[in-house]
Amino acid sequence: MPDEILNEKFSLKVIYLLAKMDHMSEEVLSSFYSIAGFKPGIQSWISFISKLVLSLGLLFTVTGVIFFFAYNWSELHKFAKLSIVGGAILASTIIALFSELNKFHAKLSLLAVAVFTGSLLAVFGQIYQTGANAYDLFLNWAILITGIVLISNFKPLWFLWLTLINTAIILFAGQILWRWIDPFVFISLFIVNTIALIIYEYFSYRKNPKFDSRWLPRIIGFAIIFSMTVAGIVGIITEFEDYGHAICLLLALGSYVTAFFFYSRKVYDLSSIAVSCVCIIAMVFTVILKARNFDTASIFFIGGFIIVGLTITSAFILIKINKAWKTQI
Amino acid sequence: MKPTKTILDVFNESNLAKDEYKSYSSFLKSHLLSVDSETNVPWFVKIITIFGACVGSLLFLGFLLISHLLSSEESMIITGSVFVLSGIAVTYANKRNYLSDSLSLSLSILGQVLLGIGIGAKAIEFNTVCYAGLVVETLIYLFAQSYTHKFLSVILIPACLLGIIWNSPIFEATHFLIGGLAVASVLIWTNELPLQIRLNKLPCFFVPTAYGLVLGLLLTLVLSINSKFFVVYINHWYITSLISFFSLSFLLYKSLCQSLGISKKTFWLVLTIIAILFAPTVHAPGIISSVLIIILGFTRSNRILLTLGIVFLATFIISFYYSLQQTLLTKSLMLMLTGVLFLGIGFAFGHLKKKVAMQ
Numbered sequence: 001m002p003d004e005i006l007n008e009k010f011s012l013k014v015i016y017l018l019a020k021m022d023h024m025s026e027e028v029l030s031s032f033y034s035i036a037g038f039k040p041g042i043q044s045w046i047s048f049i050s051k052l053v054l055s056l057g058l059l060f061t062v063t064g065v066i067f068f069f070a071y072n073w074s075e076l077h078k079f080a081k082l083s084i085v086g087g088a089i090l091a092s093t094i095i096a097l098f099s100e101l102n103k104f105h106a107k108l109s110l111l112a113v114a115v116f117t118g119s120l121l122a123v124f125g126q127i128y129q130t131g132a133n134a135y136d137l138f139l140n141w142a143i144l145i146t147g148i149v150l151i152s153n154f155k156p157l158w159f160l161w162l163t164l165i166n167t168a169i170i171l172f173a174g175q176i177l178w179r180w181i182d183p184f185v186f187i188s189l190f191i192v193n194t195i196a197l198i199i200y201e202y203f204s205y206r207k208n209p210k211f212d213s214r215w216l217p218r219i220i221g222f223a224i225i226f227s228m229t230v231a232g233i234v235g236i237i238t239e240f241e242d243y244g245h246a247i248c249l250l251l252a253l254g255s256y257v258t259a260f261f262f263y264s265r266k267v268y269d270l271s272s273i274a275v276s277c278v279c280i281i282a283m284v285f286t287v288i289l290k291a292r293n294f295d296t297a298s299i300f301f302i303g304g305f306i307i308v309g310l311t312i313t314s315a316f317i318l319i320k321i322n323k324a325w326k327t328q329i
Numbered sequence: 330m331k332p333t334k335t336i337l338d339v340f341n342e343s344n345l346a347k348d349e350y351k352s353y354s355s356f357l358k359s360h361l362l363s364v365d366s367e368t369n370v371p372w373f374v375k376i377i378t379i380f381g382a383c384v385g386s387l388l389f390l391g392f393l394l395i396s397h398l399l400s401s402e403e404s405m406i407i408t409g410s411v412f413v414l415s416g417i418a419v420t421y422a423n424k425r426n427y428l429s430d431s432l433s434l435s436l437s438i439l440g441q442v443l444l445g446i447g448i449g450a451k452a453i454e455f456n457t458v459c460y461a462g463l464v465v466e467t468l469i470y471l472f473a474q475s476y477t478h479k480f481l482s483v484i485l486i487p488a489c490l491l492g493i494i495w496n497s498p499i500f501e502a503t504h505f506l507i508g509g510l511a512v513a514s515v516l517i518w519t520n521e522l523p524l525q526i527r528l529n530k531l532p533c534f535f536v537p538t539a540y541g542l543v544l545g546l547l548l549t550l551v552l553s554i555n556s557k558f559f560v561v562y563i564n565h566w567y568i569t570s571l572i573s574f575f576s577l578s579f580l581l582y583k584s585l586c587q588s589l590g591i592s593k594k595t596f597w598l599v600l601t602i603i604a605i606l607f608a609p610t611v612h613a614p615g616i617i618s619s620v621l622i623i624i625l626g627f628t629r630s631n632r633i634l635l636t637l638g639i640v641f642l643a644t645f646i647i648s649f650y651y652s653l654q655q656t657l658l659t660k661s662l663m664l665m666l667t668g669v670l671f672l673g674i675g676f677a678f679g680h681l682k683k684k685v686a687m688q
Binding site for chain 1: 358376672
């Protein structure tokens with residue numbers, strides 16, 4: 001048995017395993033628990049409460065400002081409206097300017113600046129009725145906050161920026177090209193999100209500590225795999241009337257293969273592989289539905305077997321990958 | 330929150346004797362690599378198992394109903410019971426190979442639904458279905474040898490109790506059910522280590538029960554969001570809020586006074602601040618209960634609890650402000666004031682952190 005296994009992180013899973021040992025005492029387990037850092041000290045408590053309360057404060061304040069303008073009261077002069085949002089941007093910027101950027105409150109201030117920038121654009125459009133399309137707002141918003149996003153190294157800000165770009169693309173396709181639900185919109189989103197994911201995973205693979213967190217690439221990965229699967233399934237059902245759906249299906253299959261390869265061999269992350277498994281189950285099920293010409297009774301009977309069978313296979317593959325990864329470390 | 334030390338670091342810092350070190354490390358080496366250890370199964374696998382089992386069993390159910398294979402109530406009850414028992418039996422047969430978890434769970438879910446429909450059609454009264462559900466879920470919880478079976482049972486037992494309460498004249502007992510879940514969640518998590526040791530011969534009990542209780546609590550609290558939607562009109566939500574507040578107080582007492590040794594005076598001050606902050610949300614018990622789960626997640630360094638708490642807190646806060654019978658202007662002013670208050674407290678804590686760090 002390799003000694004390297006002891007270099008694995010001392011996670012809660014290790015505690016759960018040790019608890020299963022015969023003659024394990026509560027004192028020994030408690031001491032492991034404390035030494036591993038699971039028992040928060042006074043410093044951790046203060047830091048946690050400070051972060052929680054600041055995040056809630058920002059959430060409430062920003063929502064309050066948005067509700068304030070949603071009220072759209074006519075008594076307030078247009079300059080007053082602009083000044084309120086401008087003041088909020090200024091206040092948040094001052095806090096960020098006079099703080100170290102790696103501090104949590106500075107990052108939250110930058111997030112507030114980014115959100116208030118959107119409010120300012122919305123209020124401006126509301127007052128002057130510029131006639132711009134909604135996609136203009138989201139695109140300009142994304143462009144204006146790009147600098148803040150780049151300097152912040154704050155994942156929620158990157159998430160906001162990517163959401164804005166995605167929304168702008170969807171609205172552009174709908175409002176300008178009149179193609180709301182179109183495979184090429186899905187493909188455009190696929191390209192944007194894949195580029196973002198590749199950049200993130202490149203730095204993550206090179207062990208850059210700034211790219212250590214996994215929630216952002218997971219969400220992007222889910223979005224890519226899920227959207228391509230939906231478009232591919234639509235293609236199967238409509239018998240690929242639009243060739244764009246065939247491209248989506250190919251991209252979906254490519255995403256599954258890439259997810260399996262990359263997340264089992266390069267960066268260990270079972271979540272994207274698990275999502276791929278669920279999407280493959282959905283895809284196979286759709287193919288069978290189509291092949292059986294939607295014959296109800298047989299679909300229910302065969303479908304049940306297929307779903308359970310594929311679920312067992314998926315679980316087997318995921319456990320195999322998990323084990324293979326563990327023996328590698 | 331995120332583990333930073335390796336197993337080796339922790340063992341070295343624990344100053345273990347040579348034979349202790351040897352026994353712990355060899356135990357971990359053999360178990361961390363073992364595929365048949367339930368602890369080693371990633372949670373994604375469990376999610377996929379539950380998902381596949383639910384969809385698969387619903388499809389089978391659709392087939393049984395469409396093909397009229399089960400036309401009488403008795404046949405549904407008998408087939409349902411057979412499926413439930415088979416589901417439990419498969420967990421025994423595959424104790425060390427949970428790959429068939431999906432199959433056993435499908436059988437179990439299918440059996441439970443058939444039993445529910447059969448008993449419901451025979452007895453007409455919904456109460457009977459709930460009582461039968463309670464018995465079946467308790468049996469599954471006690472006898473099934475699988476995390477997922479027990480986890481679903483822990484969530485479904487309060488659901489059956491809720492059904493019984495709603496079919497009785499004492500609607501308000503709902504508060505005590507939710508309160509009971511809050512108290513149980515705190516007690517089970519604060520006694521995590523001793524329970525894990527005491528239940529080491531029954532490895533499938535602690536994890537599904539502890540997580541099931543928390544999820545059961547949060548899901549039941551969704552009822553407090555909009556009574557019109559759920560038809561049942563429950564009043565006096567402050568009772569649930571109070572029970573959750575007392576559970577939070579107990580948790581803070583254990584964590585701050587007993588573990589960290591802070592003074593009683595500071596503890597009471599903290600409680601008073603919390604009481605003042607959450608007083609306006611006394612009729613929205615989901616908020617204080619989600620905070621309870623967040624604190625629980627933090628004290629146990631458990632990211633799943635923390636994430637659950639944050640997701641439900643956001644949901645309950647949004648619903649709270651949405652349901653306020655005020656104009657958008659008043660709501661916005663309330664939100665901004667609360668926001669500024671929280672920001673102020675946050676910055677005060679920031680200064681406190683600096684002070685503590687300097688000391």
